[in-house]
Amino acid sequence: MPKQEVYIAAERSFTYQPESYRPVSSFFGENTFSAKVMRERLPREAYEAYLEAIDRKRKIDLELANIVANAMKDWALEKGATHYSHWFQPMTSLTAEKHDSFLEAIGNGDYIERFSGKQLVQGEPDASSFPSGGIRSTFEARGYTVWDPSSPAFIVKGGKGITLCIPSIFLSYTGDALDHKTPLLRSINAINDNALKLMRVLGNKRSRRVFATLGPEQEYFLIDKEFYYRRPDLVMTGRTLVGMPPSRGQQLEDHYFGSIKERILTFMHEVEEELYLLGIPAKTRHNEVAPSQFEIAPLFEEANLATDHNALIMEVLRKIANRNGLVALLHEKPFAGINGSGKHVNWSLSDDLGNNLLNPGNTPHDNVQFLVFLIATIRAVYKHADILRAAVASSANDHRLGANEAPPAIISVFLGEQLSKILANIENGAATEATNTAIIDLGISRIPILSRDNTDRNRTSPFAFTGNKFEFRAVGSHQNISFPATVLNTIVAESLDYLANTISRHGTNAKQAAIDVLREEIKEIKPILFNGDNYSPQWEQEAARRGLPNKKSTPASLPDMITDKAVKLFSSYKVLSEIELKSRYHVRIERYCKKLDIEAMTLYEMVSNQILPAALQFQSDIASSIEETGDVLGDSFDLTPQKEILKEIAVEINSTIKLKKALLEKRNQALNIADETKRAEYYYNEIRPTMEELREHCDKLELLVDEEIWPMPRFWEILFIS
Ligand code: ADP
Ligand code: MG
DSSP: OOHHHHHHHHHOOOOOOOOOOOOGGGTTTTTBOOHHHHHHHSOHHHHHHHHHHHTTSSOOOHHHHHHHHHHHHHHHHHTTOOEEEEEEOBSSSSOEEEEEESEEEOSTTOEEEOOOHHHHHEEOOBGGGSOOTTSSOTTOOBEEEEEOTTSOOEEEEETTEEEEEEEEEEEETTSOBOBSHHHHHHHHHHHHHHHHHHHHHTTOOSOOOEEEEEEEEEEEEEEEHHHHTTOHHHHHHSSOSSOOOOSSSSTTOOSTTOOOOHHHHHHHHHHHHHHHHTTOOEEEEEEOSSTTEEEEEEOOEEHHHHHHHHHHHHHHHHHHHHHTTEEEEOOSOSSTTSOOOEEEEEEEEEETTSOBTTSOOSSHHHHHHHHHHHHHHHHHHHHTHHHHHHHTOOTTGGGTTTSSSSOOSBOOEEOOHHHHHHHHHHHHTOOOBOSSSOBOOTTTTOOOOOOGGGSOOOTTOSEEEOSSSEEEEEEESSSOTHHHHHHHHHHHHHHHHHHHHHHHHHOSOHHHHHHHHHHHHHHHHGGGBOOSOTTSHHHHHHHHHHTOOBOOSHHHHGGGGGSHHHHHHHHHTTSOOHHHHHHHHHHHHHHHHHHHHHHHHHHHHHIIIIIHHHHHHHHHHHHHHHHHHHHHHOTTSOOHHHHHHHHHHHHHHHHHHHHHHHHHHHHHHHHTOOSHHHHHHHIIIIIHHHHHHHHHHHHHHHHHSOTTTOSSOOHHHHHHOO
16 A cells, blocks of 8 residues: 555544543443333332333233333433334344334324334334344245343434334244344243252252353454555455565564553543443453454343343444544454454353352352352353354354464363362362362362462463353354353253252252262263363364364354254253254354355455556566666676566466466355355365465565555554554
8 A cells, every 4th residue: 555645544633632521420321221210210110010020020011011111212302312223133243223213193294202112012124134044934024023121222322313222132923033132031041940940959049030141351453444445355354355464463462451542542432431321331441462452341241231232332342433533343353364353251140149150159058059050061061062162153253263362163161270179079089188278078068269369361261260250262253142142051051950850869968969960970071171271282182082072164063053962952941943043053154155255256356456456567567677677787787586576476476367267266166056054165165275375375466566556555554553
C-alpha cells in the first residue's frame, strides 16, 4: 500500500474529549427493564406473579403479560424508543431483530402508541431467511418468537434509532427450536433437576434451585477501518487470506498486559459505558498476546443471562469500533502466523443459597458434595469429549485448535497437582497426605480449600479446573457460546443423574456410598485427566493410546453431534429432539461449506484482480529496467543478479496462475457434490490445501514486489498502526 496513505491512516487525528464523570453504579443497567424497574412500575401482585413465573412456579397468563407490556412500553417511550423488537439468536453466530413501531391506528385518523401482552409474548418474523437445517419445509416458512422473561428487555440505540429489544426464543411453526436459546434454557432445566436429585441423595435438603454460571472471556483484534476496507478478504471472510507475517510479531512479548494506547482506551471506555447501561458487568480489559489483540471479560452470571450478554458484547464491540474509525475482528484467526482469538468460557454450578458447587467447602458434608460434582463433570467430559469438541467446531476455529497456540483438538481435563492427588487417594482408598499443607482423611473427607494460588494454571489445557470453576478454552471467539454451554449442561446433567442413581442404589450411608462409587468412577474416567503440556507431540500419541478422540477438522468432528449416543443424550434430557439435533448438524456442515466457498472465491478474485496485476506490472518494470540498463552499460556488464530477480518473479507468477486455475476447477467440482458431508470433506481435503499453497506464492510475491504498488495493506501496517 502506498506509504503516504499509511501515514494518513496513522495520523488520523484523534482527540480525546473528557466527559463529565458519573460513577458506574449510578447508571448501571439504566437501559434495561430490570427487576428493580419492574418493582417500581408494576402493581405489587403483578410483580410477585412475574417473579414466580421466572422461578418456574407459574405460567405468565395474558392478563399479566398485558400489565408487563404496558409498563415496558411506558418505560421504553420515556427512553425515546419508537420501535420494539423480539431479539433472538438464530442458528448463525449473530443475533436477529425485526423492528415494529409502537404506533397503532385507533380510528378517525388518530394514532397512539400501544404494546399488548400478546405482542410482548409472541412475534412472527418471516422465518424463511434463517437457517432451519431442513426442519421447515418451504411451504411452511412461518416461525415465531416467544418472550424469554428470565432475561431483561433492553434499549438499543443505533444512530438516531432507539429500539426496545425483547430477548426471545425462536421456534418453527411446529414448535421445534430454530435458535440457540431454546436448547440452552432446556439444558438449564436439566441441570437443575438432576443436580437437586443428586443433592437430595447426598442428604442436602437446603438448596432449592441449581443453575449453571458462565464467565466468558472474549478476545478480539482491533484495526483501523481504513486498512480493513482495503482488504477484500477481511471484509468478505473476516480473516486475511494472503499476507506475510510481520518481521516483528509477538516474539518480544511486549503487548500482553502492556499499557493501552489512548485511542484504544477511549474505545474500551465507550464499550464499557454502553455495556454498563445494558446491565452487563464488564470487569477486566487488557491487551492480549498478539499486536492489536485485546480481551474483555465480564463478571460471571447465570448461564442464560451470560449468553445473552456475550452476544451483546460482540455487537457492542463492533458498533463502538465503527464509531471510532476502527473495526473489531472477532474471527478466530484473522492473521496467519499471529495468535488467534478464542473465548475462555468459565463454567460452574451454583445453588439458590449462593453456594458455588465447585468450591471445596469447610465441612465434610460440603466436601463430599464438591467431590461428587467435580467427578460428575469430569465423567461428563470423558463420556462426551467428542460432542464437546463438535460443539466448538467451525471453519474458523479449525485454524486454532491444534495449532500450538490454542488447546488441541483433543479434549482432556486439567485438575492440578493437589486435586489429582486427592483423586488418586480416593481411588487407592488410602488416607495419606495430599500436600504438605493439608491432609485428606477419606472417612470425613476433609479437603483443603483450594486457593486460586495453588491451583497451578495450565494454559495449554482445553478444559481446566481453576480452583472453583472449569475453564473451557476451546470455544471460538466469534461463536455464540450457547451451544457449548448447552452441551456442557446436558452432559453434566446426565452424569449427575447417573451418580444419583448409582449412589442411592449403593447403600444407606450416603457419604460412604458416594466415596465408594467415586472410587470406581475415577478408575474408569481417569484417561481424560492430563496435567501436562497439551501442545506437545507426545501428548497426541499418549492420547491415542488412551483412546481419546482427536478430530482435527470440522468435517471430521461434526458427525459426532448426531451419533446414536448423542441423539439419546439430548433427547433423554429433553434438550434437543432428534430432528432438532440433526437440523443443527445440517446447518453447521452447510455453513462450513459456504464459508470455505466464500474464502476460495474471495482469494481467487484477489489473486486475479489485485495480486497478479501488481506482480505483472512489477515484472514488466524490472524487465524494462534491465533492458535499459543493458543498453546503457553495454554487453560486457553482467546483469545476471538482476535477471535472477526477474526470473524469481516470473516463476512465482506462473505458479500463482497455475494454482489459481486449479482452485477454480476444484471449487466448481465441489459444487457438484450433492452430499453435504462429503462436500465438506472435499473442501477440507482439496480446497483448503490449494488455498494454502496459492497463498504461499502470493506471499513470496509480496516480498518481491515494490511496496508502493502492492495492492493492499500489509500485516505490519494493519497490526502496528492504530
Ligand atoms: P484468566 O483466565 O484470564 O486468568 P481468570 O481466571 O481471573 O482470568 O478468569 C476469571 C473469569 O472466570 C472471569 O471472567 C469470571 O467471571 C469467571 N468466573 C469466576 N467465577 C466463576 C464461576 N463461579 N462461574 C463461572 N465463571 C466464573
Ligand atoms: Mg481465562
